[in-house]
Amino acid sequence: MIYPWQTALWATLQRAREGDHLPHALLFQGEDGCGNEAFVEDLAQSLLCLNPTASGHACQQCRSCHVLASQAHPDFMPVMLHEDRQAILVEQIRELNHFLGLSRSYSPRRVVIISPAERMNINAANSLLKSLEEPAADTHILLLSAHPGSLLPTIRSRCQQMRLPVPDSDAALQWLQQQTLQHSPETLLLAARGKPLTAFDLDSSETLGHYGEWLRHISECAQGQGSITAKSAQWEKFDKTLLLDWQLDAVNSLLKQALIANSAGLPGELQALSGAINKQRLWEIHTKLLAMKALAAHPLNPRLLIEDMLMLWQARY
Numbered sequence: 001m002i003y004p005w006q007t008a009l010w011a012t013l014q015r016a017r018e019g020d021h022l023p024h025a026l027l028f029q030g031e032d033g034c035g036n037e038a039f040v041e042d043l044a045q046s047l048l049c050l051n052p053t054a055s056g057h058a059c060q061q062c063r064s065c066h067v068l069a070s071q072a073h074p075d076f077m078p079v080m081l082h083e084d085r086q087a088i089l090v091e092q093i094r095e096l097n098h099f100l101g102l103s104r105s106y107s108p109r110r111v112v113i114i115s116p117a118e119r120m121n122i123n124a125a126n127s128l129l130k131s132l133e134e135p136a137a138d139t140h141i142l143l144l145s146a147h148p149g150s151l152l153p154t155i156r157s158r159c160q161q162m163r164l165p166v167p168d169s170d171a172a173l174q175w176l177q178q179q180t181l182q183h184s185p186e187t188l189l190l191a192a193r194g195k196p197l198t199a200f201d202l203d204s205s206e207t208l209g210h211y212g213e214w215l216r217h218i219s220e221c222a223q224g225q226g227s228i229t230a231k232s233a234q235w236e237k238f239d240k241t242l243l244l245d246w247q248l249d250a251v252n253s254l255l256k257q258a259l260i261a262n263s264a265g266l267p268g269e270l271q272a273l274s275g276a277i278n279k280q281r282l283w284e285i286h287t288k289l290l291a292m293k294a295l296a297a298h299p300l301n302p303r304l305l306i307e308d309m310l311m312l313w314q315a316r317y
């Protein structure tokens with residue numbers, strides 16, 4: 001699946017493939033929730049396909065495409081995290097190095113995906129270096145990472161680095177509007193912090209309910225309704241960083257609407273807030289939320305941090 005925001009990069013890579021100058025080691029970096037895994041998997045399938053379409057997509061009909069679909073392709077090797085592991089281990093990379101020494105079966109190229117690449121432990125990463133330095137013929141090693149800064153610099157420098165695009169809000173919204181969803185695309189996108197695939201997954205997850213509930217609580221505080229103590233008990237065990245990010249995004253949306261003096265485009269969850277808080281207060285809240293983020297991962301007193309968040313929104317009269 002190539003998403004609309006990825007088509008330009010796809011075309012660039014396909015031109016390189018046609019010109020036979022696609023680098024043998026590619027490091028794809030991009031944020032989670034934007035369809036990056038799908039992009040790299042499609043690229044692998046396209047490189048293995050015996051008869052790709054004019055735009056470079058795999059034909060889905062040749063022997064290679066069929067065997068890849070049944071997860072038994074002799075020229076393809078995915079290196080992923082094993083289910084119960086936190087790291088990609090050196091044994092996995094040794095197996096990969098052995099694979100790269102074999103002769104090809106029937107695809108025009110051999111393809112490897114390593115994802116998430118930053119999870120290779122130090123021994124695994126060192127073991128990969130040699131294969132990156134002395135590439136096997138007709139081989140492409142595709143590394144995918146949302147945190148490329150955590151990779152060994154020697155790995156990064158041996159790869160051609162490619163940035164996978166994050167769609168702008170219009171492109172993300174347009175794509176979401178074309179999907180079959182239970183909830184409003186605008187709300188989903190806000191709760192997913194602008195990441196369309198995360199938004200799509202949220203549509204069928206419990207997290208969206210939490211998002212709506214949290215916005216309702218801050219909106220009640222802004223209107224002087226209900227008790228902060230009762231509300232904060234409910235959020236004590238919840239991810240504080242996510243709560244802060246949701247508030248920061250809400251403030252950003254409200255400020256944007258205040259600038260154009262029109263709340264019509266705001267999702268329902270934010271409509272009540274837009275009338276209750278003026279622009280100056282929004283900036284104050286914004287500054288204080290940013291300060292709280294420094295404490296959010298390991299708060300000394302989780303309940304107190306939640307109470308502080310809710311008090312920020314409280315009516316001041």
Ligand SMILES: [Zn+2]
Pocket residue numbers: 049050051052058059060061062063064065
């Ligand atoms: Zn094919």
